[in-house]
Each structure stands twice: as structure tokens, then as C-alpha cells.
Amino acid sequence: MRDIPTNRLEEWKAMGFEPQNCPVRQVLDHVAAKWTSLILLELEHGPQRFNALGRALPDISKRMLTQSLRDLERDGMVAREVFDTKPPSVAYSLTDLGRSFLGPLHGLIDWAEGRMPEIEAARGVFDAA
Amino acid sequence: MRDIPTNRLEEWKAMGFEPQNCPVRQVLDHVAAKWTSLILLELEHGPQRFNALGRALPDISKRMLTQSLRDLERDGMVAREVFDTKPPSVAYSLTDLGRSFLGPLHGLIDWAEGRMPEIEAARGVFDAA
DNA sequence: AAAAAAGGTCTCTAATTGAGACTTATACCC
DNA sequence: GGGTATAAGTCTCAATTAGAGACCTTTTTT
Numbered sequence: 368m369r370d371i372p373t374n375r376l377e378e379w380k381a382m383g384f385e386p387q388n389c390p391v392r393q394v395l396d397h398v399a400a401k402w403t404s405l406i407l408l409e410l411e412h413g414p415q416r417f418n419a420l421g422r423a424l425p426d427i428s429k430r431m432l433t434q435s436l437r438d439l440e441r442d443g444m445v446a447r448e449v450f451d452t453k454p455p456s457v458a459y460s461l462t463d464l465g466r467s468f469l470g471p472l473h474g475l476i477d478w479a480e481g482r483m484p485e486i487e488a489a490r491g492v493f494d495a496a
Numbered sequence: 497m498r499d500i501p502t503n504r505l506e507e508w509k510a511m512g513f514e515p516q517n518c519p520v521r522q523v524l525d526h527v528a529a530k531w532t533s534l535i536l537l538e539l540e541h542g543p544q545r546f547n548a549l550g551r552a553l554p555d556i557s558k559r560m561l562t563q564s565l566r567d568l569e570r571d572g573m574v575a576r577e578v579f580d581t582k583p584p585s586v587a588y589s590l591t592d593l594g595r596s597f598l599g600p601l602h603g604l605i606d607w608a609e610g611r612m613p614e615i616e617a618a619r620g621v622f623d624a625a
Numbered sequence: 626a627a628a629a630a631a632g633g634t635c636t637c638t639a640a641t642t643g644a645g646a647c648t649t650a651t652a653c654c655c
Numbered sequence: 656g657g658g659t660a661t662a663a664g665t666c667t668c669a670a671t672t673a674g675a676g677a678c679c680t681t682t683t684t685t
Contacts, residue, residue, distance in 0.1 A: 368550035394608035421497035443618025454662040474600040479523035489572025
């Protein structure tokens with residue numbers, strides 16, 4: 368919808384950042400990745416191996432599990448450790464940074480659990496119309 | 497990755513819910529919708545009209561703006577009001593439910609702003625390797 | 626008379642995701 | 656010994672989703 372830029376946008380540009388590299392968006396993209404938060408939540412209980420994570424999140428594909436874990440590793444939220452077993456196994460665990468994300472994330476989850484009835488009700492009304 | 501189900505999953509099923517209708521996932525999907533949170537954040541400053549929102553979020557397409565607003569409306573987070581001007585205009589505003597979401601959302605944003613330097617650093621290390 | 630603006634919808638294309646086969650080496654089972 | 660399973664992925668192909676932008680209707684502005 369690129370059109371006439373708004374003032375806020377101009378301010379941002381003046382400060383040297385595009386909507387894309389705004390820090391807010393970057394985290395939101397993370398939460399937005401849909402699987403990454405779920406993975407972090409699984410790892411909250413302790414380190415897990417690749418296939419264990421897959422079993423805990425039964426509707427994720429291997430492809431997305433791999434990719435989400437790489438993203439989290441790249442951002443320093445998750446640590447990957449290879450064990451020299453036969454066959455080699457890999458454990459994933461939260462870093463301090465990853466753990467620090469759980470606070471805000473639980474804020475969202477608590478909100479979700481508390482407000483879900485209202486949301487369901489709103490959906491009922493909307494869908495009936 | 498459907499395979500041998502895990503105990504937690506069994507418990508969930510016993511309680512009657514699939515991974516899909518878990519409340520946590522539903523909110524996460526919302527945040528995960530990528531645009532919805534950004535829209536809510538724009539509406540925090542007050543009601544906005546369709547095109548104004550589009551201008552504030554210059555990289556959203558009309559298609560996704562419409563769809564995201566409908567989703568938010570359906571979930572009772574945003575209210576849509578049509579004014580009988582020529583041509584008719586439409587204003588979107590936060591409902592109480594929508595406003596209540598901002599607290600947890602800002603928790604996430606504050607985390608983002610505080611931890612972004614660490615994330616950037618981790619990315620640098622990862623990408624160099 | 627032409628163009629713009631309001632709030633969308635519609636189509637077509639591009640990007641992302643999911644499903645599932647395949648890999649390589651070792652261990653367990655009969 | 657032979658068949659099968661497991662580890663953690665990778666790869667390909669199909670399906671879903673998102674983005675770009677034309678188009679719509681009515682009225683005001685230039």
C-alpha cells in the first residue's frame with residue numbers, strides 16, 4: 368500500500384530505519400513465525416532432542432522444525448549441541464536470552480487463557496451475522 | 497511429524513483438545529499473523545480509517561489489511577464503524593478486549609528493544625561461521 | 626473533463642509451507 | 656545373518672498463503 372508517507376514514517380526514515388529493520392517487527396516476526404514460540408515453550412521444561420521436539424509438536428513438519436531451530440539458534444535464543452553417540456544425537460536448549468523471552472511470552476499466554484472465552488463469544492456473534 | 501504421540505499430547509486429547517484448538521496457539525496465531533499486532537499498535541493512538549492504516553503500515557497490501565482487520569473484528573478486538581459520508585468512510589478502533597491485549601504486547605516489545613543488541617550480536621557470530 | 630479519494634474485491638503471480646521419500650551408520654530382534 | 660528401527664536432517668513436489676496491482680462506484684476537487 369505504498370502511497371503518501373505518513374509523518375511517523377518520515378521520522379523513522381530520518382532516523383535511518385525502514386519499517387523492515389524496526390526492532391519491534393523483528394521480534395514480532397519471531398513470534399509470528401508460529402513455531403518458534405512453541406519450540407521455546409517446549410524447551411522451557413529442559414533440553415530436548417530433535418525428534419523429541421517433533422513428537423511434542425505433532426503437527427510441525429521436519430522441514431519447519433529444522434528451519435525454526437536454525438532461526439532460533441542464529442538469534443542466540445537456543446543452543447545446539449551434538450553428542451557423539453551412534454547415531455549422533457543433537458540436543459537443543461534455551462540460552463539465557465531464550466529464557467528471558469519466556470517472561471513476556473507467558474504474559475501473552477496468560478492473557479490468552481483469561482480472555483479466550485470473550486474471543487469465542489465474539490466469534491460466535493460475528494459468524495452468526 | 498505425526499509419529500508416536502507423547503504423553504502431554506495424550507493428556508490433551510483426553511481433555512478433548514487437539515493441538516489446533518489450544519488457546520495458546522490461537523493467540524499465538526494472532527500475533528503470528530504478523531500484521532494484526534502492528535494494526536493493534538497503530539490503533540492504540542486512536543481510531544483510524546482504512547486508508548490511514550494502510551499509509552501507516554506502508555508495506556501491507558490492501559488485501560492483507562482487509563483480511564487482518566476482519567480477523568480482528570471477528571475476535572472482538574477491533575470495532576468497525578461506517579460513516580455515511582460521501583464517499584462512505586470506515587473507522588476502526590480498539591475494543592476493550594483489544595486494548596487489554598496491548599499490555600502483554602508491550603511486554604514483548606520492551607523485551608525486543610532491550611535485547612535487540614544481543615540478538616544482533618548473536619546473528620553476527622552465527623552468520624560469520 | 627479528468628483525476629482523486631473512499632473502502633474494498635478480484636485475479637494472477639510469487640513466496641512459503643507441508644508431506645513425505647531418501648540418506649548413512651549403528652543397534653536390536655528373531 | 657537379515658529385516659527393521661533410530662538418529663537428524665535434506666530434497667523434491669504439491670498445496671497453501673501472501674503480495675501486486677487492476678478494477679469498482681459514487682462524489683468532490685481541479
